Amino acid sequence: MWAVVAPRRPLLAAAMAAAAAGLALAVAARRWRRRRPVREVLFFPSPPSCTEALLAEAAGPGAPVQPCPCPLPRNDCSLSRLLRRLLSARRSLEICLFAFSCPQLGRAVRLLHRRGVRVRVVTDAQYMGLRGSQIGLLRHAGIQVRHDQGCGYMHHKFAIVDRRMLITGSLNWTTQAIQTNRENVLVVEDAEYVKPYLDEFERIWEEYNPTKYRFLSQGQ
């Protein structure tokens, strides 16, 4: 009897081990899929949509969430996807934009600042003073903003989330561009692309340091 049962046990053990290994592989594969780097293309125009729920949810558990009474659709769209990518920031956000006047994106950036994310903004001196610009509101909220000194446009349009995700393309963060222009935005988690953009941001950030403004050294 013993001689019959004994050989079966190693078989059973082997089968169980194989099943366990299979399960472990499946779990690892799921994790790998979850961690796969972001690669997303967004095209605009994005139809007018209500982003209230998305922004309210991102404001945190203590924030009041009331259903928005506006009649706009709540569909997934390029603007909501862009907002989600930005709102995924946990540590840092660098923004380098020629024009920034979209209220929803402005609200998202202020929200991140309130959540403790280190936000830095580089923008164009001429555009930032125009009516509707979000730059004043960002500064009022305590966000660091630096701008060029008027020699050529600061014409970049990119952002870097947590030093790992690059958002770049033709899109200025204006409602006009978002709702009416044909624009493209690429979202990538790829260190080979993120690094040169971060370096460029730091280079511009230093160049636009207010202590280096020419009018300070001209003695006028």
Ligand SMILES: [Zn+2]
């Ligand atoms: Zn709404």
